[in-house]
Amino acid sequence: MSSPVPHIVIDAPYRSDVVASPAPEIGWRTDTDAPGWLQASADVEITRGAEASQHRIEGRMSTRVAWPFAPLAPREEATLRVRVTGEDGVTGPWSAPRRVFAGFLGEGEWQATAIGLASPSQTAQPVCLRAEFDVTGPVARATLYATAVGVYQVAIDGTDVDDQVMKPGWTPYQHRTIHETTDVTALLAEGRNAIGVRLAGAWATERYGFRENARPLYAEQPRFAGQLLIEYADGSSEWVTTDASWQASTGPITASGLYAGEDHDARRALVDADGRGFAQPGYDASAWSPAAELEAIRTPEARVSPFVRRLDELTVQEVITTPSGRTVLDFGQNLVGRLRIRVEGPAGTEITLRHAEVLEHGELGTRPLRAAAATDHYTLAGSGVEEWEPEFTFHGFRYAEVDGWPGDFDPSAVTAVVIHSDMERTGWFEASHPLVNQLHENIVWGLRGNFLYLPTDCPQRDERLGWTGDIQVFAPTASFLYDVRGFLDSWLRDLALEQVDGVVPFVVPNALGAARPAAAWGDAATIVPWVLHERYADVATVERQYSSMKGWADVLIDLAGPRRLWEGMFQFGDWLDPDAPPHLPANAKTDADIVASAYLFRSADAVARAAALLGRDEEARDYARVAEEVRAAFLAEYVTPAGRMMSDAQTAYAMAIVFEIAPPEQHAQLGERLAELTRLSGYRIGTGFVGTPIIQDALTRTGHLETARRLLVQTENPSWLYPVTMGATTIWERWDSMLPDGSINPGEMTSFNHYALGAIGDWLHRVVAGLAPDAPGYARIRIEPQPLAEFDHAWAEHLTPYGTARAGWTRGDGVLRVEAVVPPNTTAAVVLPDGRRLEVGAGTHEWEMTDAAPAAPASRIGLDSTLAAVIDDLEAYEAVGGVLEAVDPEKAHAFRTHTRWSSRRELGEALFMHAGPETQQEIAERLAALSAQREKAHADA
Structure with a gap:
């Protein structure tokens, strides 16, 4: 194919032609095998009704192109196509047309009343709503706009309007709500029609906070609002809108919560004596009550983020009978979603499904769930084969315990349904190292499970919050693996709305209440927009978020004062440093003040670059000056002239190098010490949330690729591959969420699906494989x-x-x-x-x-060899460890983990506290044999 063929894309949720603004950005990708092809110009054509018009774009621009036509009107439908001309003068054919539908409401059009159950008997009571209406003639188009403080699904004449899950998701409802825009033309018929709504509380009625501080934040009960616009073929139109004329009833969902799970009693199905469902016309609703008009829902915005859908299904891999006699299903993969069951049995039979990520000593490991029951109940109607899947909850799990199953259990009757935001997959990686490949697959599954309307910390326990620090470090990896621009653009809107006097809360939406500054967490305000620019050439989001970015930086600058150092205040620091005690995860080796001041520099620098990008030259100079002042203060306070950090720990060095605080001429010294610290630890990871995403870059930028490799392939705890050797299929929250003996880490905060430490994926993509952006987008x-x-x-x-x-x-x-x-x-x-x-x-x-051959280890190794020589010689290290393990596993573990692998100490000296004379002699003999084998191999060669 020599003629260039473009494929047009629009700024809309993935797999949707519905745009959220009158002037969406557009772009196109061009297919051609012409070597070195560059675009010289492009013609974009829009067809509106019977009229077509064109706009020519000169030059290479083909992505994030500003809308070149008159703005779209609400519900306007148009088609776009494009053709391109290369610098070789060849003009290609027109692209296939792409439909665009304006999914936003017109000014003042939102008139729907929020409705719900008039007299609920419990908090967060699920409810069903209905109304009937007449369609008086042929319909040209019917559009449903709907939202909820809660989660909902709509059916018209008995058919669900779409395949979305848990819509409209979670936003800070007091500031921003989202409406879905759904074409329902095909569902309407002339004459009598019915609309039915299934509604539950989910995020809106959940209790947030830890332990005794948990409380409802948004609402005691869910509420729904919607309006259906029917446009007739004759040009007339009418609205069907929620109001007090609607009816309400409880239904088969008797209880529903994100943390608790869902209870469904199939005997309470809303079907009348003639077999009609409540969303069908003519249904006998005589037992229903009038719906109550509830507190108004803030006028919603059109969706900019992708939908959540059922995107995969997994079958049972193993049926386990636990030591206590329980039946547990293993799906082979830690996932986020729920179970779908097919079952037949007597009416009133109750099936209980409990979910957990791991087994502990053969039983379902539920302690990490804390207050989350993660349990669903289904009561059979007794009407033959019944199929059921919870609708308004989700769980993070690999294992599910089944209780109460009638008759013989057939594992094929249970399927795990995977749900997450339906983003386009854009990135892949593979290496010849199978454990590294599994690590990367774990990163992908961790993203899937925690990208469900918003970027959460974990999907299973009584938390599932949009922690800012996690996405700040993971955004580069995420943006490679999936098209997350719309997803993070939507979340950043909420971040700006939740800022209080510039302070970014720990979580967005702010379900924890008070907001206070925390380095690396609040810096999501400045860093995530810049990642979107770097990876997608997204200037629009940077421009919209600029006041948020500036507000956060100004808070930090004020806190730092004239010293230009952020000191002595609350910080998470290098959260979950592997040396921190289980119950004190902020007790890191790197001083929290160093972390805070490094991020002060990074945010001031990010705002300076954003200001320059937006043409705010004076502000760019002001923030660049502040960044330089912070740099000078940081170097004077925390870096010695000899290149030592005042916190002599890996994270401190990595920040100074990767954030480019230290001048280039000092990188060699800092990198040398960082590499030495990494070897001294036995090539075990020594960083937490802050240092982990950047340590490999710090090592490779300063010429220590082999040190970075050893750190990557380490399988002993703590390391990236230790969880893989323990069977992990997602990224763990802690390096040792599960201990080597198979018991769960005793810390109260322990998750097995937590993507932050998977931020190494970005290094694998950019450095190991070597693929990175060199210009925005x-x-x-x-x-x-x-x-x-x-x-x-x-x-x-x-x-x-x-x-x-x-x-x-x-x-x-x-x-x-x-x-x-x-x-x-x-x-x-x-x-x-x-x-x-x-x-x-x-x-x-x-x-x-x-291909340069790798350096061979020393031919001779013995008790007089340095500890550095031993740790750098895997065969020798394994030989020593093997002897110690056979004699005393505990001492072998202590030797591996507590030895400082120095070039100034000999192996024999270090063994003094770990091995008696006989064991030392056996080690000497084992090493002598290894040396002889090498010398023979060298002689034979």
């Missing part, structure tokens, strides 16, 4: 792979706004091959492992070079 790509010793290959692929880019490498027979795919209308800067630097255009490229 991948308009220019950077191909710079850094092949790891003992790996045979690695590659990454990413669907950029311009098309698919790929980078990777393979080695074999002494040759290293690097490959790259550069999408049309982009260029790439290439830095090869042999030092060559190239500029290439669109197309497929490959380079070969000699």
Whole structure:
């Protein structure tokens, strides 16, 4: 294919043509095999009714293009298409047309009354609502606008209007609500019609807070509001709107909560004597009550984030009978969703489904759930085969305990239904190391489970909150794996609304009440918008969030005062440093003041760059000046002239290097000490939430790729791969959420699905595979792979706004091959492992070079070898550990984890406290045998 063929995209939720604004941004990806293809111009055509008009764009712009036509009117439908001309002068064909539907309401159009149950008998009582209406002629179009403080589904004449789940999701209801815009034309018929609503509380009625502080925040009862616009073929129209004329009743869902689970009594199904459901016309609603008009719902906005849907199904992998005789189902993957069952039995039989992420000593491990029961109940109607899935709750689980099943249990009767926000998958990674591949898969599943309307910390316990610190560190990884722009754009709107005098709360929406400054958490306000710009060329979000970014930075600058250091205040710090006690997760090796002041610099610098991007030159200079003052204060206070940090810990060094606080001429000293600390720890991770996303970059930027490799492939606790060896299928909250003996970490805060420590994914993509943006939105790509010793290959692929880019490498027979795919209308800067630097255009490229052999370990190793030499020699290290393990596993563990692997101490000296003379002699003999084997191999070679 030589003619360029574009495919148009619009700024709308994934898999939707419904846009939320009158002037959505548009873009297109071009397919062509013409090498080095660059766009010279593009013609965009819009068809509105019978009229078409065109707009020409000169140059390369093809992503996040400002709407070039007159604004859309509410409910206006149009089609867009585009054709492109390359710099070679060839003009391609028109793209396939893309429908655009204006899903926003007109000014003053929202008139719906919020309604619910008049006399609920319990808090957060699920309710059903209904109304009937007449369609008086042929319908041209029917559009439903609906929202809830709670979660809902609508059916018209017995058919659900869409396949969305838990809509409209969670926003800070007092500030912002979301409406769905649904085309329901096909569901209406001339004559009598009915509309039915199923409604529950979910986020709106949940109790938030920890232990005795938990309380309802938004509402005691759910409420719903909606309006249906019927546009007739003759040009007339009418609204069907929620009001006091609607009817309400309780139904088969007798209780529902995010944390508790859902109870469903099928005997209470709302079906009348003639078999009609409550969402069908003619249903006998004589036992129903008038709906109550409730507190008004804030005028909702059209959705900008993707829908939540059922996106996968998993079958039972194993049926386990626990030591106590319980039946537990293992689905083989920690997931977020619920169970769908098919069952037959006597009326009144109650089936109980309890969910948990792990087993502990063979039983369902529910302690980490804290106050979340995570339990569903289904009571059979006794009407033959019944199929059921909870509707208004979700659980984080791999295992489910089943109780009360009638008759013989058939595992094929239970399916795990996976739900999350329906984002487009855009990134993939693979390496020759199977444990690293599983680590990456765990990162992907962690994102899926915690990207459900908003980015949460965990999906299973009595929390599930939008913790700002977690997404701040994970946003780069997330933006590679999925198209998260609309998802995070929506969340950032809520962040700005929840700021109090510039202070960003710990969680958004702010379910915990008070807001106080915390470094790395509140900095989501400045960093996440910048990530969206870096990865999507998203200037619009930066511009909208600029006052939020500036407000946060101003808070920090004021707190720092003339010293330009943020000191002595509450901080989370390097949260969950592996050396912190289980019940004191903020007790990190890196001083919290160092973390705070580093983030003060980072946020001031981010605001300066944002101001420059937006043309606010004076503010850019002001914030850049403050950032320089913070830099100088930080270096004077926390970095010695010899290149030592006052907190001599990995996170401190990594921040100074990666945040570019320390000058380039000092990076070598800082990197050398960081590498030394990493080796001294036995190549075990020593960082928490702040240091973990950046330590590998700090090591590789300062020339310590082998140290970074050893840190990556470490399998002993704590490490990225330790959970993988323990069977993890998602990222854990703690490095040791499960201890080596199979017991759950004693800390009260323990999750097995918590993506923050999976932020290493970004390093795997950018550095190991070598694929990164070199200009906003991948308009220019950077191909710079850094092949790891003992790996045979690695590659990454990413669907950029311009098309698919790929980078990777393979080695074999002494040759290293690097490959790259550069999408049309982009260029790439290439830095090869042999030092060559190239500029290439669109197309497929490959380079070969000699593969340098890795340095061989010393041929002789013994008790007089240094500890550094032993830890750098895996065969020797395993030989020593193997002898100690056979004699005394506890002492072997202590030796591995507590030894400082120094170049100034000998192995024999270190063994003095861990091994008696006989054991030391056995180790000496084992090492002598290893040395002899190596010397023979060398002689034979």
